[in-house]
Amino acid sequence: MTKAVVLGAAGGIGQPLSLLLKVNPLITELGLYDIVNTPGVAADLSHIDSPAKVEGYLPPDDGLAKTLKGADIVVIPAGVPRKPGMTRDDLFKINAGIVRDLATGIAKTCPKAFVLVISNPVNSTVPVVVEVFKQHGVFDPKRIFGVTTLDVVRASTFVAEVIGDLAKAPSISVPVIGGHSGVTIVPLLSQSSQPLPSGYSQEQIxxxxxxxxxxxxxxxxxxxxxxxxxxxxxxxGAEFAEKVLRAVKGEKGIIAPSFVHLSADAAGGKAVQSEIGSTLDYFSARVELGPGGVEKIHPIGEVSEYEQGLIKAAVPELAKNIDAGNAFIHGSKL
Incomplete structure (x- = not known):
């Protein structure tokens, strides 16, 4: 029996994400929570002929705790979407408070659940979740993930477009490290499983x-x-959730980039810090998943001179983002 929960299930990400989780055969129960419309979304999804039982809750009558009770994996897409001209910093001011309150509910109700943070800006909202968990004495770095999978999916798709064969996109692997906004996103095209065309210029890269x-x-x-x-x-989000669930059920060798607290694997985390020349607590690296969450953090490996420059540019921006998440919790009251 596996219970998945979506917090922010009635939103633009939440509804299609809930649909994809409903049809995932690894999930037997699906809890949905939002400030509006969740019972309707749950009723709609409950008519789909897949095994997962669906229930939707609203804030009244302790709806968040009811949704989270018994959760094995919690995915958080809650928050406002980005609009034209809006930076992820603008988003942070709104979404950090939402994520803090949801993280408090998880810490109190299902602290052992795997927490997958989608709410932007991920570079700051993951530290918000971590600091809330620390305050409640339930922090386990192996179980909290910032979902950066979209950057990986984009990189695979765009490389497939470059070589002119979209059919290859699902099998193309491009590690994307760093973070999940702008210059903190570092696609390692030099490590792509599908080499770029010969003669592909530095300007094109x-x-x-x-x-x-x-x-x-x-x-x-x-x-x-x-x-x-x-x-x-x-x-x-659904792709990464499935990888976590497959690893929990014992499948070996599942590796996916994710923005994690580097203490999740002390040796691997220190190796990444050495490679980037920084003591950052968080970084999106290639994470090997296991039954307890983060099994191993893999090193970045050999990169091009251009990619070294990208990493150098990403680090100070990441430090700023992480500090903002930490400061939000320590400068506000839970």
């Missing part, structure tokens, strides 16, 4: 890198103020 880093802006602009990357993010 830089343009492709920029597209991965700012792919979210591409979607916001295309939606013309009507939303952000909700469908692709829901897909990415």
């Amino acid at each position: 830089a343009a492709l890198t920029n597209r991965v880093q700012f792919g979210g802006d591409e979607v916001v602009k295309a939606k013309d103020g009507a939303g952000s990357a909700t469908l692709s993010m829901a897909y990415a």
Whole structure:
């Protein structure tokens, strides 16, 4: 029996994410929570002929605790979407409070659950969750993940477009490290399982890198103020959740980039810190998953001179983002 919970289930990411989790055969129970419309979303999904039983709750009558009771994995897409001209820093001011309150509910009700944070800006909201868990004495770095899978999915898709064969996209692996916003997103195209075409210039590599880093802006602009990357993010969130669940059930060798607290694997975390030349507590690295969550943090490995420059640019921005998340909790009352 596996219970998954989506916090923010009635939103633009939450609804398609809940749909994808409902049809995942690894899930037998699905709890949905939001400030509006969750019973309706749950009723709609409950008509789908897959095994998972669905229940939806609203805030009244301790709805958050009811949703979280018995949860094995909690996915958090709650928060406001990014609008044209809005930075992830703007988002943080709104979403940090939402994430703090949800994290408090998880810490009190199901502290052993795996927590997958989608709410932007991930570089800051993951530290918010961690600091809340620390205050409640239930912090386990192996069980808290920032979902950066969309950057990986974009990199694979864009490389497939470059080689002119989208059918290969699902099998293309491009490690994406660092964080989950702008210059903190570092796609390691030199490590792509599908080499770029011979003669692909440095200017083209830089343009492709920029597209991965700012792919979210591409979607916001295309939606013309009507939303952000909700469908692709829901897909990415469901993909990462499935990897965690498969690893929990004993499947070996599942490796996926994720923004984690580097103490989740002391040796691996120190190796990454050495590679990036920084003592950052968090970094998105290639994480090997196991029954307890983070099994191993893999080193970055050999990168190009250009990618070394990207990492160097990412580190100070990441430090700022992480500090903002920490300061939000320690400068406010729970």
